[in-house]
Structures are given as structure tokens and as C-alpha cells.
Amino acid sequence: MNNNDRLTISFLNPSQCKFSFNSNGFLIFTLNGEAKGRVKLIRTYPYTLTDEYICVHDLDDKEIGIIRSLNELDAESMESAQRELANRYYCPTVTTVKKVKERMGNFYFETIIDNNPKSFTVRDITKNLRFASENTLLIFDMDGNRYIIPDFDKIEEKSRHLLEPYLY
Amino acid sequence: MDLLNKVLYKLHIKKRPRPKRERGELFPPAVKEAIADRGIDTDSVIHGFKSNMSGAEKFGDCYIFFTQESIYTIAFDDPPPPPKKGKKLPDIKPVINKITSTPIADADEMFCEQYLATGQLTYTKNGEYYSLGYFPVGTLEKADTFRKIFNAYKNGNDYRQYLSTATGNTCEKCGEPIPKGLKYCKDCVDRSSTIKRLFSFFGEVKGKMIFMIFAVCFSSCISLIIPKFSTQKLYDEVLNAGNGASYEVLLKGLFTIVLTMAILKISQQLFTLFYQYIVAGILPDVVYGIKLKIFKAMQRLSVGFYTHKQTGSLMERVTRDSNNIYWFFVDGFPYLIANLILVIGILVIMFITSIKLTLMILGAACVIFVAYPLINKHFRKLHHKVWVQYSKLSSKVSDNINGHRIIKAFSKENDELSQFSNLSTKLYNAEVSVTDVESTVFPLLAIIIYLLSAIVLSAGGVMATTTDDLTVGELLTFVVYLGMLQQPIDFLSWVMNWWSRCVDSSQRVFEIMDTEPDIKDKENPVILENFRGEIELNELQFEYEPAHPIIKNLSLKIEAGEMLGIVGKTGAGKTTISNLIARLYDPKEGIVKIDGVDVKDLSSKQLRQNIGIVSQDIFLFMGTIADNIRYARPDATNDEVIAAAKAASAHGFITKLPDGYETWVGSGGQDLSGGERQRISIARTIIQNPKILILDEATAAMDTETERNIQNSLSELKAGRTTIAIAHRLSTLRDADKLAVIDDGECVEFGTYKELMDKQGAYYRLFKLQEEALRFIGIGEDAEAKKEDDSKDE
Numbered sequence: 006m007n008n009n010d011r012l013t014i015s016f017l018n019p020s021q022c023k024f025s026f027n028s029n030g031f032l033i034f035t036l037n038g039e040a041k042g043r044v045k046l047i048r049t050y051p052y053t054l055t056d057e058y059i060c061v062h063d064l065d066d067k068e069i070g071i072i073r074s075l076n077e078l079d080a081e082s083m084e085s086a087q088r089e090l091a092n093r094y095y096c097p098t099v100t101t102v103k104k105v106k107e108r109m110g111n112f113y114f115e116t117i118i119d120n121n122p123k124s125f126t127v128r129d130i131t132k133n134l135r136f137a138s139e140n141t142l143l144i145f146d147m148d149g150n151r152y153i154i155p156d157f158d159k160i161e162e163k164s165r166h167l168l169e170p171y172l173y
Numbered sequence: 174m175d176l177l178n179k180v181l182y183k184l185h186i187k188k189r190p191r192p193k194r195e196r197g198e199l200f201p202p203a204v205k206e207a208i209a210d211r212g213i214d215t216d217s218v219i220h221g222f223k224s225n226m227s228g229a230e231k232f233g234d235c236y237i238f239f240t241q242e243s244i245y246t247i248a249f250d251d252p253p254p255p256p257k258k259g260k261k262l263p264d265i266k267p268v269i270n271k272i273t274s275t276p277i278a279d280a281d282e283m284f285c286e287q288y289l290a291t292g293q294l295t296y297t298k299n300g301e302y303y304s305l306g307y308f309p310v311g312t313l314e315k316a317d318t319f320r321k322i323f324n325a326y327k328n329g330n331d332y333r334q335y336l337s338t339a340t341g342n343t344c345e346k347c348g349e350p351i352p353k354g355l356k357y358c359k360d361c362v363d364r365s366s367t368i369k370r371l372f373s374f375f376g377e378v379k380g381k382m383i384f385m386i387f388a389v390c391f392s393s394c395i396s397l398i399i400p401k402f403s404t405q406k407l408y409d410e411v412l413n414a415g416n417g418a419s420y421e422v423l424l425k426g427l428f429t430i431v432l433t434m435a436i437l438k439i440s441q442q443l444f445t446l447f448y449q450y451i452v453a454g455i456l457p458d459v460v461y462g463i464k465l466k467i468f469k470a471m472q473r474l475s476v477g478f479y480t481h482k483q484t485g486s487l488m489e490r491v492t493r494d495s496n497n498i499y500w501f502f503v504d505g506f507p508y509l510i511a512n513l514i515l516v517i518g519i520l521v522i523m524f525i526t527s528i529k530l531t532l533m534i535l536g537a538a539c540v541i542f543v544a545y546p547l548i549n550k551h552f553r554k555l556h557h558k559v560w561v562q563y564s565k566l567s568s569k570v571s572d573n574i575n576g577h578r579i580i581k582a583f584s585k586e587n588d589e590l591s592q593f594s595n596l597s598t599k600l601y602n603a604e605v606s607v608t609d610v611e612s613t614v615f616p617l618l619a620i621i622i623y624l625l626s627a628i629v630l631s632a633g634g635v636m637a638t639t640t641d642d643l644t645v646g647e648l649l650t651f652v653v654y655l656g657m658l659q660q661p662i663d664f665l666s667w668v669m670n671w672w673s674r675c676v677d678s679s680q681r682v683f684e685i686m687d688t689e690p691d692i693k694d695k696e697n698p699v700i701l702e703n704f705r706g707e708i709e710l711n712e713l714q715f716e717y718e719p720a721h722p723i724i725k726n727l728s729l730k731i732e733a734g735e736m737l738g739i740v741g742k743t744g745a746g747k748t749t750i751s752n753l754i755a756r757l758y759d760p761k762e763g764i765v766k767i768d769g770v771d772v773k774d775l776s777s778k779q780l781r782q783n784i785g786i787v788s789q790d791i792f793l794f795m796g797t798i799a800d801n802i803r804y805a806r807p808d809a810t811n812d813e814v815i816a817a818a819k820a821a822s823a824h825g826f827i828t829k830l831p832d833g834y835e836t837w838v839g840s841g842g843q844d845l846s847g848g849e850r851q852r853i854s855i856a857r858t859i860i861q862n863p864k865i866l867i868l869d870e871a872t873a874a875m876d877t878e879t880e881r882n883i884q885n886s887l888s889e890l891k892a893g894r895t896t897i898a899i900a901h902r903l904s905t906l907r908d909a910d911k912l913a914v915i916d917d918g919e920c921v922e923f924g925t926y927k928e929l930m931d932k933q934g935a936y937y938r939l940f941k942l943q944e945e946a947l948r949f950i951g952i953g954e955d956a957e958a959k960k961e962d963d964s965k966d967e
Contacts, residue, residue, distance in 0.1 A: 029303050043302060051289070095230045096290040097309075119232060121251060148311030151290040170557045 017061065017070035019077035024085040032089040034061060034069070041069060046089050052138040055094075059086065096153040097123070099144065102164035105171075112171070114144070118152070125150065130171045142168070199223070200236065207267050208236075208247060217241060220322045220332075222315040224308040226291065227270065234267065237294060237306050237316075239323055244280060244296075246273040246306040275305070277327065283320045285313070285720045292316060292720075314719035371498070371679045374463060378455045385455070388448035389507050393514035395441040397522065400653040402433050409646035448507055460499040467491050467685055475691040476757040494678035501675035509668055512661035519654050519661075526647050526654075530633050534655065537625035541618075548614055549667070555607045562600040569596055626655065692756060698776035704783045705733035705768050706864040706895035708754060714762035715749055715918075723749050724760070725918040731911070733768075736896040738906030740939060741915035747899045748789070750915070751867045754897070755784045767865075785863030787871040791850045795839035798827055801853055802834075805861035817860040822882040823852035848875045855883060866891070868898040872905055880905065903943055912936060 021037040034044040041063065049058040049071070056075040062068055075083050101117040112127040125146035127133050133145040142154040154160055157168075199222070200208065205215050221238020227248035234249040250268040280296040283305070292313050294305040308316045318335055325332035375382055411426045468491060523531040573580065573589055580589055633651060637643045643651075708731040715724040723746045731737045739747050752758050753765055756772045765772045772780060785805075793801050802817055803809045809817075814834065818824040826849055830836045838845060838853070845853070855871060868887070872880040880902075887896075888908055900906050907926075914922040914935045922935050929936035 029301065031302050031304075092229045093288040094290075095288070097232065121232065122254065123232065146311065148309075149313070150309050150311035153290075170554055172561065 015068070015070040017072050019072060019074075022061075022072060022078060022082060024078070024082040024089070026085055026088075032085060036069065044069065046086060046093065048090065048094060051094060052141050055090070056087065059090070096151055099123075099152050099154050099160075099164075101161060102167045105167045111147070114146075116152070125152070134168065134171050136172070142172075199238065204234075204236070204249070204267050207249075207269055211269060211272060213245065213272075214240070219326060220319060221245075222308075222312065222319050224294075224306050224316070225312060226307040226309060229291075229293075229307055232309070233270075235306060237308075237319065239277065239326075241277070243274045243276050244305060244323070247271070248306075273305075275303070280323075280327065282327070283323045285317045285320045287313060287720060294320065317720040320720075368676065370683060371676070374459050374498075375455070375502075378458065381451050381455050385448045385451040385507065386510060388444045388451065389510045390514060392441050392444035392448065393511045394518065395437050395444065396657075397515065397518040399434065399437055399441075400650050400657070401522065402437065403430065404653050405644075405646040405650040406430050407646075408649055409644055413645060452503060452507060456499060456503050459502070460495055463495045463498060463682065464491060467495065467682055470686045470688070473690055474685075474688060476752070477691050478688060494682050497675055497678035498682070501671055505668055505671050505675070508664060509672075512664045512668075515661045516658065516665065519658050523651060523654055526651055527633070527636070527643050530629065530636065530643070530651060533629050533632060537629055540625065541622065544618065544621075548618070551610070552607075555603070555610060559600070559603045559607055562596070562603045566593075566596045566600050569593055692759060692777065694777050695774055698779075699770050699774045700776055700779055701768055701770065703768075704779065704864045706783070707731065707733040707768050708865065708895060708897075709766040709769070710750070710753070710763070711766065712763040713750075713753060713760045713765065715746075715753060715758065715760045723918050724753070727763075727915075727918065727920050729913055729920060729923065731895055731897070733895055734893055735910045736891055736898065736908060738909030738912045739897060739899045739915055740901070740903065740906065740912065740936065743901075745915045746918040747915055748869055751786060751788075751869050751897060751899065754865070754867065755786060756780055782861075783864040784867065785858035785861045785865070786867045786869065787851075787855050787858045788867075788869045789873065791847070791854045793838045793845075793850055793853060796837070797832075797835045798830075798838055798853060799834040801838060802856045802860055804857050809860050813860060814856075817856040818853075820859050820887075821852045821856035822879055823849070823856050826852070848879060851875065852879075852883070855887075864894050866894055866896045868896065868900075870899055870901065873901065877904075884908075903940055914939070 017036065023035040024032060025035075027033050031043050032046070034041040043064055045062040045064070045066070047060040047062060048055060049060060057073065059072045059075060060068055061070055061072065072078070072086075075086050078086060097118045099116045099118055100120075102114065103117065103122075104113075104115040106113045106115075112130050113124065114127060115122065115124050117123070125144075125148075127144060128147050135143055136157075137143045137153075140155075140157045142157045144152040144154070146152070157165065199218065200215055208215050217240045218238045219240060221236055224235045224237050224246075225232060227233030227235045233251055236245070236247050238245055247269060248271045250270045252267070253265060275296070279298050280303075281298055283294065283296045284302075286293045286295060287310065290310050291307050292310055293307050294316055295302050296305060297303070322332045322335045325335065407427075407430055411423055411430065471491075520531070523534070569592065573593070580586060630648075630652065633643065633648045637645050637648045708729075710727055710729045713724050713727040714722060716722045727746075727750070729737070739750065741747050749758075753760055754767075754772075756765070756775075756777060759773065767775060767780070794804065798818075799811070799814050802814045806813075811834075815824060818827055818834075827834055827836070838850075851871065852875075858866065866887075872883055875883065884905065891908070898906055898909060906912060909926065911924065912922075912926055912929055913920050914929070916935065922929055922932070924932070930940070
């Protein structure tokens with residue numbers, strides 16, 4: 006890699022990029038006709054630009070290049086890349102907070118995720134309940150699991166009232 | 174009986190019975206049965222874990238395990254939604270949704286991939302990847318242990334060594350799975366044990382506590398009887414005695430009342446003074462004890478504990494949490510007893526005076542009892558909002574002050590001002606909303622209270638004038654008691670919050686006291702009579718976070734008195750090696766031996782006394798430069814301090830400081846440059862005179878000349894001790910007997926400088942790259958030095 010390579014962003018030519026899933030369900034990448042095998046897709050702005058500035062890494066975590074926007078890819082590649090990103094960046098979405106109970110400094114949450122009840126424990130609540138962007142709220146439980154409320158203003162009022170006292 | 178139990182459960186007096194589960198058991202009995210029904214023998218499972226995800230983006234019960242023949246992924250149907258409150262939980266058997274099995278022979282190697290909130294277990298067969306299943310990121314450690322166990326089993330290695338780390342966290346009482354770091358699940362947390370322990374702090378001052386409680390009780394009892402003796406007697410026996418009473422009798426009556434009052438008031442004040450005196454005597458001792466216990470517990474904990482906890486939260490435990498406990502016991506506990514006695518006493522006297530009127534008062538008080546908590550809850554929210562905005566504003570100010578140079582350099586003063594102004598506006602709005610509510614709710618509540626009191630008192634007036642049930646004196650006493658009731662009720666309404674804050678704080682304090690250090694000495698550790706400093710690393714593996722190995726299978730041997738140079742890229746694991754040698758962490762796999770003994774068997778005191786580390790993180794304690802140099806050996810003489818500073822090339826700059834060796838450094842002390850601080854830390858290690866010297870980028874912050882000076886001093890010190898020098902700058906390692914190139918947690922090259930240069934491998938490439946870079950910026954001396962050394966070698 007020479008100096009120029011280091012200083013310029015290596016944007017990939019979308020017309021040369023092909024993404025598809027192999028028979029085992031893993032994303033594979035072809036660049037300008039050359040098969041690159043399994044690759045990782047990484048969002049550089051995971052909350053605000055979910056389909057733009059997507060880094061393509063090989064399995065050894067070496068960057069192959071960046072795709073400026075998935076919209077510039079052909080329909081099949083775009084769909085495959087979006088599916089892979091949705092899978093990699095899947096974060097359980099809390100739709101309702103039913104109860105927040107505090108006992109001995111631990112906060113016991115009773116929530117609804119994917120229409121199923123889900124309970125988890127949060128410690129150090131001011132650090133583990135925080136906004137990732139203007140309205141996206143992240144919750145981290147004691148095991149290190151991550152939950153998301155994509156738009157805090159849009160969840161029902163009762164859930165909002167339950168969380169508001171702890172938001173920093 | 175059922176109804177009684179329900180009431181007891183509801184009031185948290187009795188705990189609901191919960192099914193006991195065998196600890197560490199992978200499958201609950203019903204799941205075991207469902208799996209067995211499909212012809213899979215669960216007793217032959219070698220290892221497995223509950224993955225909690227039945228698909229890529231779906232939570233659900235799922236088990237991944239392997240037997241001698243196959244790897245299984247078994248996903249279950251979602252259980253039905255829990256019944257509504259009061260309804261009985263139906264007995265539903267788990268239903269298997271999907272079984273995937275893979276013959277063991279088909280899986281060459283298993284991998285654990287981590288995504289944002291989930292992860293995937295995969296395996297390869299002839300280089301092709303296949304998926305086994307998904308898991309939430311909180312289960313990563315279990316999944317990674319499963320991977321390790323499987324790979325070890327598959328390769329015929331000893332997989333049992335991993336089994337000890339594979340047991341999950343379960344509640345010590347009911348066996349339910351619980352998050353890591355908790356002992357009990359939320360239903361088994363016992364508040365009373367915390368309270369018992371909290372009071373145990375006062376065990377040594379039990380006698381004084383009993384005296385204090387007596388004094389509080391007496392003081393409250395006296396306040397209770399004062400209105401009875403003053404208002405009632407004054408009105409009934411003096412003011413309302415009728416025209417027939419003689420002047421002398423009235424005067425005598427008045428004098429008796431005034432005298433009784435004076436005696437009562439003085440004795441009440443004496444009792445109050447007495448209990449305050451006792452409190453002042455007990456509490457500093459108790460709080461000193463708590464702080465000392467936390468600090469002692471923190472000193473004994475391993476480095477790993479500090480890396481996982483934020484310094485701020487630990488600081489809070491020593492200061493804020495112990496203060497929370499302190500303030501509750503100083504300002505809360507005595508007054509809690511006093512106010513409880515007052516409330517009970519006042520109500521009893523009121524009932525004795527007039528049952529009817531008291532019942533009416535209690536009826537009216539119900540309105541207040543309902544309204545108060547609601548209002549309080551609302552206010553707490555509003556106050557919290559103010560607190561949040563205030564914290565944001567404070568953080569902004571602190572950010573601004575710390576970053577003032579950058580702000581000025583980028584000319585961002587106006588932007589900062591506008592951000593500050595935005596935050597200020599938000600704080601203003603939050604404060605205005607509190608004031609708005611306060612100015613409407615409280616007067617309204619006061620009006621309601623006055624109206625209710627007026628109604629009750631009117632009724633009392635009617636009773637006093639028309640019936641014989643109540644005298645005017647009794648009515649007036651009643652009014653005084655009513656007024657007296659408000660303050661203790663106010664106190665009791667918020668003291669409970671205070672109490673729960675105190676219990677929470679004590680819980681956090683106990684958490685530190687109860688944490689077992691990861692690194693512990695054996696019962697009878699080996700004490701080496703002659704610590705030589707021979708180091709042997711045997712197939713070391715280490716990771717700070719699961720599935721992110723830092724050291725992978727590293728083996729090295731350093732003879733006593735030798736110098737080993739470790740080179741490698743940033744993040745290759747060089748510093749971790751020194752941490753493992755000093756036993757700041759224990760390796761996940763493999764052994765670190767010193768003089769042929771496993772470091773886990775050695776006494777950590779002797780080990781650390783004989784290992785000196787000069788690291789990249791330079792920390793100077795609050796105190797003088799001489800104190801800092803003497804840190805490892807407080808009995809070092811002034812001569813030794815100066816000699817060590819000279820050896821570390823620090824003497825020159827220290828003597829230029831106006832206060833010399835007595836210059837105050839550390840927090841709030843003299844500003845020293847990175848290089849100066851580093852030289853003090855080198856002097857500190859030199860004075861320790863360790864058998865093993867670890868220099869972790871020790872001279873990185875220095876110019877070449879200073880580095881050379883220190884190198885020369887260190888070369889003399891190296892005599893007779895084992896030295897491990899970690900460096901980016903290869904010139905630092907020119908005296909090394911052996912060199913090890915570390916890449917991605919593995920030792921890729923090992924040998925003498927000459928051997929590695931002749932080999933033209935990784936070290937040679939690094940050397941050439943650095944030579945080129947130095948020539949490029951016009952500094953060829955390092956390369957020149959090497960050439961000189963080469964010629965000497967030849």
C-alpha cells in the first residue's frame with residue numbers, strides 16, 4: 006500500500022461488485038469478476054447512514070474497499086448486501102417497556118421484544134441506558150446483551166414514562 | 174390457607190415457592206424429555222449450551238450440543254404468552270420446532286463469529302463454512318467455550334480443562350440462570366441480610382447505640398407531654414378557671430405550669446444534646462471503619478476487576494456510598510425513631526382526648542395520604558430532569574475547560590458558546606417547569622389542608638360548646654397536636670427513599686467486600702530461597718474478552734541474567750506477556766514458570782518484590798519526587814534516591830526544579846513532561862533492585878540522547894538480573910541476548926540478533942523498514958549504531 010492508497014478512500018466501483026449468498030447461506034463477494042469468497046460488511050455510520058459507506062472486509066479483517074451507497078449496486082447484490090447487514094446488525098427491538106423494578110442497585114426490566122415478553126437486568130443504569138443518536142436509545146444488560154429502541158418518541162407513553170427518569 | 178398465602182406473597186412477607194433446578198444442568202427436565210423422545214440420548218452429551226436464539230433474527234429456546242457422534246442444534250417453539258395475573262400457569266410441554274444434526278466427522282473446525290448484538294457458531298468442512306446456529310452477544314463466552322471444547326475434543330486434546338469455566342451462572346438459592354455478577358435472582362435477593370450486615374457495622378458500639386435510642390425515646394416522650402401540660406392546663410386551670418378562683422390560686426397555677434414547662438423543656442434539650450453527643454461519637458468511627466474496609470477490599474482485588482469497573486464508580490463507592498450510609502445514620506436513623514414515637518404518641522393522645530374528632534382527622538388525612546405520594550412521585554421526575562440537564566451542563570463546562578487549547582486552536586469559541594447556551598436553555602426550562610408546578614400544587618394542597626382542618630375544628634368547636642365530651646382546653650391541645658403531626662409525617666414520607674438509597678449504597682459496598690480476587694495465593698505458597706529470575710512460558714493462551722485471543726500458544730525461555738528483547742506491531746500482545754509474567758493476570762491456558770516453579774504456586778508478594786516493571790503508563794503518586802522514587806523501598810537512604818535518579822538520568826532535571834527532590838508531584842503538583850515522569854518511574858524501579866526487570870516501552874517518550882544515557886545506566890543494572898525489554902524502536906534492544914518477534918499473539922521468530930538478521934525473516938523486515946524510515950527523516954544514527962554492533966559481532 007503506497008502513501009496515496011493510505012490517504013484516499015478506496016471506493017469500490019459498484020458496477021464491478023457482485024454480492025450473493027452461497028448454498029450454505031453465507032455472503033460471498035465478486036470484484037470485477039474475481040471471486041473474493043466470504044466477506045464481512047461493516048456500516049461506518051450504523052445509526053444514521055445504514056446503507057451508505059459500507060466497508061467490505063475479508064475474513065482476516067483486511068479492508069477490500071468501501072461502497073459509497075448500496076443503491077448503486079445491481080438489484081440482486083443490493084438485496085443480498087442489505088440482508089447480510091440486517092443480519093449482522095440485528096439488534097432486538099424493545100417495543101414496550103412494561104415494568105422497571107429497582108432492587109439493590111440492579112434494574113429489572115420487563116419488556117416486549119418481537120411480541121414476546123423478555124426480562125433482563127441492567128446495572129449502572131446511567132451508563133447502560135443511553136442515546137446512540139438523537140432518538141435511538143440503547144440498553145445494555147448485565148450479560149452484555151444489547152437492545153434498541155429505534156425511535157424513543159414513537160414508543161407508547163407509558164414505556165416512555167418508565168424510562169425517562171433514567172435517561173441522561 | 175390459599176388466600177392467606179396469597180396475601181403473604183403480595184406483602185412480600187412470604188416468598189413464592191419456585192421450582193428448584195439442578196445447578197449447572199443444561200436441560201430442564203421437560204426439555205430433556207422432549208429431546209429423548211426424538212431418540213437422542215441426553216446422557217451422552219459431552220458439552221452444550223442454551224443459545225437463546227432460534228434463528229438469525231429470532232429469540233427463542235434453542236440448545237446447541239455435541240455427543241460422540243454428532244453436533245445438534247435443537248430449536249423449540251415459542252412458549253405461549255404468560256397468563257394474566259392471578260391465573261395459573263398452564264403446564265405446557267416444550268415442542269421441538271427443528272433439529273439439525275451434523276456428524277462430528279464432517280466438522281473440521283468450529284468458529285465463533287461476533288456481530289453487533291448477536292453471534293454465529295460456524296464450522297468448516299474442506300474450507301467451506303457452514304452455520305450451526307446463532308446466539309445473543311451476552312452468550313458469547315458460553316459459545317466460545319463450546320467452540321474450544323469441541324475443537325479440543327475433535328483434535329483429541331484434553332477438552333476437560335475448559336469444562337470448569339463452562340458452568341453457567343445460577344442463583345445460589347433457586348438455581349435459576351442469572352446474569353453474570355449476581356449471586357441471587359431478583360426474587361431471592363434478601364434485603365434483610367443487607368440490613369443485618371449494615372447494623373453489624375454498629376456491633377462494636379452496641380452499648381452506646383442503646384443509650385442513644387433511650388435518649389431519643391425520652392426526648393420524644395417529653396415533646397409529647399408538653400402540650401398536655403402547657404396548653405390544656407393553662408386554659409382549663411388558669412384562663413378558664415372561672416371568676417370564683419382567687420388571684421393567688423391562679424398565680425400559683427400559672428407558676429406551677431411555667432415551672433413544669435421549664436423543667437420539661439430543659440430535660441428534653443438535655444436528652445437531645447445527649448443523643449447528639451453520642452451520635453457524633455459513634456458515627457465517625459463507624460464510617461471510618463466502612464471506608465477502611467472498602468479500601469482494604471479494593472487493594473486485595475486483581476487488575477482485572479479494575480479494568481472492568483470504571484474508576485468513577487469505584488471512587489463513588491468509597492466516598493458517596495459510604496457517605497450515604499453515614500448521613501442516613503446521622504440525620505435519618507435517630508430522627509426516624511423520634512418521629513415514629515411522636516406519630517404513635519400523638520395519635521394515642523388524640524384518641525384519648527376525643528375518639529370522634531381523631532377519626533374525623535384521620536378521614537381527612539386519607540386525602541393527604543393519597544395525594545402526597547402522587548405529588549412526590551411527580552416531583553421526583555421533575556427534579557430528576559433538572560438533575561440530568563444540570564449534569565449535562567456541568568459535563569459541557571468540564572469538557573470546555575479541559576479542551577480549551579483545542580477550542581482556541583480550532584477557533585470554535587462561538588460554537589461552544591452556542592452549545593452551552595442550548596444546554597442552559599434546557600436547564601432553565603426544566604427549572605421553570607418545577608417552579609411552575611411548585612407554585613400551583615403546594616398552595617392548592619395547603620388550601621385543601623386548611624379547609625379540612627377548618628371543617629374538623631368547627632366540628633370540634635361545636636362538640637366543645639354543646640357537649641361535655643370535650644373541653645375548650647382539650648380542643649386547643651388537640652389543635653396543637655394536629656400541628657405537631659405534620660412535621661413527623663412529612664419526615665416519614667421521604668425517609669423511606671433515604672433508607673432505600675442507604676440500603677442500595679450498602680449493597681454496592683458489600684459487593685466490593687464480597688468480590689473474590691481472581692489472583693489468589695495458594696494456602697502455602699512456595700517461597701524461593703534464591704530467586705534467580707529464569708522465566709519459562711509454556712504454551713500460553715490469554716484473552717481479555719471471550720473469543721478475542723490476545724496470546725495464542727506462546728512458548729519462550731529466558732535464562733536467569735539474560736536480556737530478552739520483544740518486538741512486534743502495536744496490539745501484538747507484547748505488554749500482555751509482561752502482565753502474565755508479573756501475574757497481574759492468570760493465563761487461560763499454559764504455564765508461566767519462574768525458576769522452574771509455576772507462578773500460581775509462588776507467593777505473589779515475593780514475586781512482585783522481585784519483578785520491576787517500567788511501563789508505558791506512567792503514574793506518579795501524590796507526594797514529593799523523593800517519595801515517588803522511594804515507593805518500592807520506603808527505607809531507601811537519600812544517597813540511594815539520588816543514585817537511582819542519576820541512573821535514570823533524572824537527577825539533572827530534578828536539581829533544576831526550585832524544590833529539588835522535594836518537588837510535589839502527582840495530582841495538583843508540579844507539571845512534568847512525559848519524559849521526566851518516565852525517568853522518575855525508572856528511578857523507582859531501579860531502587861527496587863528487582864531480579865527481573867521488565868521495560869515496557871520504557872524509553873519511548875525520550876529523545877535519542879536521553880534514551881542512550883538511560884540505556885547505558887540500565888546496561889549496568891542489567892548485570893545479574895533477567896531483563897525483558899519491549900520496544901518499537903529496535904535500537905533500544907541492541908544489547909539483547911535474545912530477540913522474540915511477536916505477531917498476533919504468537920512468537921514468530923526467536924533467536925540472537927545475528928541469527929534473525931541472517932534468517933532475513935520478520936525481524937529483518939522490521940529492521941529494514943525502520944532503517945528506511947529513519948533515513949527518510951534524516952536520522953541514521955540508529956541504523957549506524959546497529960552497523961557498528963554488527964562489525965563488533967563479526
